Amino acid sequence: MKKKRFVIRTIILLVLAGAVVYTLYANQNKDKVDQVKIGSKAPDFxxxxxxxxxxxxxxxxxxxxxxxxxxxxxxxxxxxxxxxxxxxxxxxxxxxxxxxxxxxxxxxxxxxxxxxxxxxxxxxxxxxxxxxxxxxxxxxxxxxxxxxxxxxxxxxxxxxxxxxxxxxxxxxxx
Structure with a gap:
């Protein structure tokens, strides 16, 4: 029983850690939009x-x-x-x-x-x-x-x- 609880807690902890890492990564890169570069074709609209x-x-x-x-x-x-x-x-x-x-x-x-x-x-x-x-x-x-x-x-x-x-x-x- 203890071993099963340990495995479930470990899985939950890994999922939460993955969510935290993803959130930090997404927030850090959200401002890095593919900004138009000088010398490139202007995006059409x-x-x-x-x-x-x-x-x-x-x-x-x-x-x-x-x-x-x-x-x-x-x-x-x-x-x-x-x-x-x-x-x-x-x-x-x-x-x-x-x-x-x-x-x-x-x-x-x-x-x-x-x-x-x-x-x-x-x-x-x-x-x-x-x-x-x-x-x-x-x-x-x-x-x-x-x-x-x-x-x-x-x-x-x-x-x-x-x-x-x-x-x-x-x-x-x-």
Whole structure:
């Protein structure tokens, strides 16, 4: 009887130890998302803008794309949006596009934000975190520069100044 109890306790202890080891391993590696590497092909996605139009990143090949991940709650994001809009107006006819990917907030709050800041570039909402996960985005804001061939040439985490945006757009101009 004692031997049987010992075996059962040992098995339970091994299962618990395995669960602890797995939990520690999973937590340690959860932030190591396959983040996009400079020089690699930009992950494709299809997201809808506020008017219901679909935007597929691969449709922009042949043009440079400033891809910005943001949220309405993010103060640095809010500060850089007017700069992005100014530069979008300067560069859109030169083959450089801007796509702002909201990280899954409500359509109402995003629409109010866009209206308040009078943004003219495409704003899409990543409702299911498809793009955010593909690009390994965290924290906000994060901006990716994608050249005319669809290759990621630069990534910037943090707030952008208008001068930085202008330099970035010059860098990816076809």
């Amino acid at each position: 299809i997201l809808e803008d506020l008017e219901g139009n679909k935007h597929q990143l691969s449709d922009y090949e042949g043009q440079g794309v400033l891809l910005n991940f943001w949220g309405t709650f993010c103060k640095p994001c809010e500060k850089e949006m007017p700069f992005m809009d100014n530069q979008y107006k300067q560069f859109k006819d030169q083959g450089v596009q801007t796509i702002a990917v909201n990280v899954g907030e409500s359509e109402l709050s995003v629409k109010q934000f866009v209206k308040r800041h009078q943004l003219s570039f495409p704003v899409v909402i990543d409702k299911d975190d498809q793009a955010q996960d593909a690009y390994g985005v965290n924290p906000l804001p994060v901006t990716f520069l994608i050249d005319k061939d669809g290759t990621v040439v630069k990534m910037h985490t943090g707030e952008l100044t208008e001068e930085m945006i202008k330099q970035f757009m010059e860098q990816i101009k076809p």
